[in-house]
Amino acid sequence: MDFAIASDVEHRRRAFRDFLECEIRPIGDRRDAGGPLERHELDDLVARLQPSGIMHASLPHDVGGTNRSFLERILLAEEFARVWPSLAVTIDSHNIVVEIIARQGAPWMKDRYVEAGITGRAIMGDMMSEPQAGSDTRNLATRAVAAGDHYVVDGTKMWTTNGVWADVALLSAVANDDDYRRDPRRGVIHLLVDKAVSPWKVRDLPIIGLKAGTTGYIEFENCRVPRQHLFHADDTGYTQNLVVRGWARILLGAWAIGIMQAAIDDAVQFARERHTFGKPIAAHQMIQDMVARMHVDLETSRLLTYKAAWLMDQGVRCDLEQATAKLHACEVVKRVTDDAIQILGGRGLTTDEGYRTERLHRDARFLAVAEGTSQIMKLIIGRRLLGVSAL
Numbered sequence: 001m002d003f004a005i006a007s008d009v010e011h012r013r014r015a016f017r018d019f020l021e022c023e024i025r026p027i028g029d030r031r032d033a034g035g036p037l038e039r040h041e042l043d044d045l046v047a048r049l050q051p052s053g054i055m056h057a058s059l060p061h062d063v064g065g066t067n068r069s070f071l072e073r074i075l076l077a078e079e080f081a082r083v084w085p086s087l088a089v090t091i092d093s094h095n096i097v098v099e100i101i102a103r104q105g106a107p108w109m110k111d112r113y114v115e116a117g118i119t120g121r122a123i124m125g126d127m128m129s130e131p132q133a134g135s136d137t138r139n140l141a142t143r144a145v146a147a148g149d150h151y152v153v154d155g156t157k158m159w160t161t162n163g164v165w166a167d168v169a170l171l172s173a174v175a176n177d178d179d180y181r182r183d184p185r186r187g188v189i190h191l192l193v194d195k196a197v198s199p200w201k202v203r204d205l206p207i208i209g210l211k212a213g214t215t216g217y218i219e220f221e222n223c224r225v226p227r228q229h230l231f232h233a234d235d236t237g238y239t240q241n242l243v244v245r246g247w248a249r250i251l252l253g254a255w256a257i258g259i260m261q262a263a264i265d266d267a268v269q270f271a272r273e274r275h276t277f278g279k280p281i282a283a284h285q286m287i288q289d290m291v292a293r294m295h296v297d298l299e300t301s302r303l304l305t306y307k308a309a310w311l312m313d314q315g316v317r318c319d320l321e322q323a324t325a326k327l328h329a330c331e332v333v334k335r336v337t338d339d340a341i342q343i344l345g346g347r348g349l350t351t352d353e354g355y356r357t358e359r360l361h362r363d364a365r366f367l368a369v370a371e372g373t374s375q376i377m378k379l380i381i382g383r384r385l386l387g388v389s390a391l
């Protein structure tokens with residue numbers, strides 16, 4: 001088994017880390033607590049990110065991308081989340097949709113939206129979840145009714161990452177009720193909705209962390225979407241969704257790894273500097289116990305997530321490995337960031353002394369909920385191992 005990361009990949013990862021530390025971290029540390037970025041602030045950050053290559057990494061060569069491997073993209077996502085989780089989630093979530101358009105969109109969609117996505121002129125979202133359909137994706141209520149040269153969309157989408165900024169989004173909607181009632185894997189279409197053409201209402205749903213980002217509550221009311229915006233027809237919508245979800249799951253694993261690494265870096269440095277009872281707290285055995293456990297949580301998450309990414313690069317089915325990596329990394333990140341707070345004592349809890357530990361803890365919490373909760377990951381793993389679906 002070869003655990004080495006190719007030297008060119010390692011080189012690009014280090015360059016990205018240096019870039020982020022120098023160009024992005026100071027802004028994140030200063031700005032995150034201030035709430036959702038203004039659009040001009042996001043535009044400025046996307047412009048700053050351009051030379052780093054992150055906006056092109058997932059895109060195929062034919063649209064000017066660098067088509068990096070899944071493993072490399074996991075390493076980059078880890079570095080990004082280590083520096084500023086809110087921005088990593090914003091940009092990586094946006095990039096996933098740009099990538100889907102670049103790989104699967106009609107030629108006119110690529111022309112209109114890929115370059116706009118790379119430059120941030122159009123911010124992207126993925127609108128699947130609804131108030132009554134989070135885990136239960138068989139319970140979509142949003143309907144897209146065909147009417148001449150357009151669809152009429154009615155329904156509510158919830159939890160859309162980048163929701164308030166989104167100019168363009170991939171919307172899941174039921175287009176064929178009879179098929180959907182018979183089999184929820186059928187009857188769902190994806191529309192590439194453009195707010196300038198098909199306006200919707202949106203408000204922000206503030207959450208416990210990711211303060212610089214936005215999570216949208218979105219309402220479509222009698223919204224006309226031209227038929228040419230059909231992205232996946234009702235026989236492929238569901239399956240295409242599964243492929244994207246698998247990738248997104250290990251991306252969340254990578255964000256968890258980045259957050260754990262940041263929490264451990266800060267806790268270790270603090271433990272060396274802080275003295276109690278005449279010695280650095282690093283020399284107390286109970287501190288070492290916590291640091292050792294944090295390290296094991298981080299390294300096991302890395303192994304599982306890198307393995308799933310590597311399998312994806314081999315083109316091998318790996319839904320079991322994706323769910324295993326997602327479940328593990330997104331659960332242990334909770335206790336790693338919690339232990340980091342414990343090591344910093346009061347300084348781990350306050351926003352006043354210049355430490356980011358409380359922010360990392362808050363930012364990590366959504367990971368075990370989004371993109372399939374930990375309970376749903378267990379059911380996916382159980383189904384594969386036992387051959388029986390509990391869903």
Ligand SMILES: Cc1cc2nc3c(=O)[nH]c(=O)nc-3n(C[C@H](O)[C@H](O)[C@H](O)COP(=O)(O)OP(=O)(O)OC[C@H]3O[C@@H](n4cnc5c(N)ncnc54)[C@H](O)[C@@H]3O)c2cc1C
Pocket residue numbers: 093125126127128129130131132133134135136158159160161162207215366369370371372373374375376379390391
């Ligand atoms: C920050 C954030 C960003 C998100 N971004 C997006 C996005 O960009 N696009 C998008 O479409 N969605 C997004 N989501 C939605 C996310 O995927 C859902 O929140 C998630 O699927 C869970 O759905 P829910 O919140 O409705 O919880 P529910 O599905 O109502 O679950 C509530 C609880 O019940 C448990 N549960 C449910 N069913 C079962 C079962 N069968 N067995 C055991 N336990 C069960 C769950 O695990 C959970 O603990 C985001 C969510 C968050 C928090």
